[in-house]
Amino acid sequence: MKRVLFLSIALCVAVAAAFAQKKAVSTAQSIVKGDKADFAEARSLIQGALENPETKEDPKTWYVAGYIEDQQFSAERMKEMIGQKSNQPIMYEALLKELSFFEKAHALDQLPDAKGKIKPKFEKDIKGILSANHVYYINSGAYYFEEKEYSKAYESFEQFLKISDLSMFEGEKPAERDSNYMTVRFYAAVAATQLNEPETAIAALKRATQAPDFRGTDVYQYLYNEYDQLNDTVNKENILKEAMVKFPDEPYFLLNLINIYIFSQRNEEAVDYLNQAIQKDPSNSMLYNALGSVYEDGLRDSENAEKNFAKAIEINPEYTDAISNLGRVFYNQAINKQGDANMITDNKMYQAALADAKSFFEKARPYFERAREIKSDEITYLIALRGIYYNLNMGKELAEIEELLK
Secondary structure (H helix, E strand, C coil): CHHHHHHHHHHHHHHHHHHHHHHHHHHHHHCCCCCCCCHHHHHHHHHHHHHCCCCCCCHHHHHHHHHHHHHHHHHHHHHHHCCCCCCHHHHHHHHHHHHHHHHHHHHHHCCCCCCCCCCCCCHHHHHHHHHHHCCHHHHHHHHHHHCCCHHHHHHHHHHHHHHHHCHHHCCCHHHCCCHHHHHHHHHHHHHHCCCCCHHHHHHHHHHHCCCCCCCHHHHHHHHHHHHHHCCCHHHHHHHHHHHHHHCCCCHHHHHHHHHHHHHCCCHHHHHHHHHHHHHHCCCCHHHHHHHHHHHHHHCCCHHHHHHHHHHHHHHCCCCHHHHHHHHHHHHHHHHHHHHHHCCCCCHHHHHHHHHHHHHHHHHHHHHHHHHHHHCCCCHHHHHHHHHHHHHCCCHHHHHHHHHHCC
16 A cells, blocks of 8 residues: 555656646746846756756757747847847857757657657747748858857858758758858858868868859868868869869969979979960969979979070069079089089190189079179078179179178
8 A cells, every 4th residue: 555655656746747847848938038038047947847857858848948049049139120239149159059959849849649640839930930040140150250269150150051951941942052051151161271170171161162153262272271281292182183173264273283293393293284384374474483493403404494484584574583593503503514623634624614614603693693683681692692703703792792691
């Protein structure tokens, strides 16, 4: 008898507890309505229901949790609509919280009842709220981006995209792949690049490449930078080649691919791509200068190096890099010839070889002097001129340079 009585009491307690939690859910919903809404108390009440075994599987519990956040968001948004100052941190924090609650509520709401029938009670309300708030996730992302809270900016943009992909909106406006959708997908990727999470950033950027017509060149540049930070040379090269196919007129990708080839000493490939670039932009002095450098440093072809540096100077007579590079071609040849001359024992032949070496110092001199005129504080030009003046026995000029180098 005592055992039966104990079980009866326990059952009554459990029923009472369940009833109390369900009442708490209804109370939480009611106290966030109107001008005297108590959001803190409502959240406290609903948290207990979310954790209670008797109510945590009830779609209404999760719906009300989302409803509370929506009411908080709407209260702050209403202030803006009537010209009052809103509390944006509170407003957008509530907006970011509501989606997960509504998703859970919707999932539970779609489960069959005891008779195997699906009779959703909250789908219409959930759709109405998410549809109305959809565009505000863009505002939320922009707000957090400006505040440099990039994690929340990324979350805001991702929630916008997630809502667009919800099956409940299939064929409806929130699911449209319109300009808003493309914009948000791009800025979600941009925000991801600020998270110091390369995998997240790369995934978001690759997703954005699905719409190459919207800021496509920017997306690929961001992707290149992510791989560059990871020192992933294979993917850096692959992404540049992919971008070149999609954006053949954008020089950024070609020039960076050329740099990869130059620094990895794949000189023949560098020459091929530089010639392609020159065909597209024949008045670009930097391309000729780069080609000259590949011939000089990579292929040890002084003749073609000289020709391309000279072409760069012809296009841009003030281009100090090309001017000094051409001077260096002659200077290095002079040093090599001087070294060869010093190996000759026959005096007549030695003097002839030395004169030949000096002629190359003389060829180099006007280029370094011109480069110095344009950039007088560049120490490498002074060092080169010191060697030239010394070998040409130009004492006065040498003394001037020595004084500057002290």
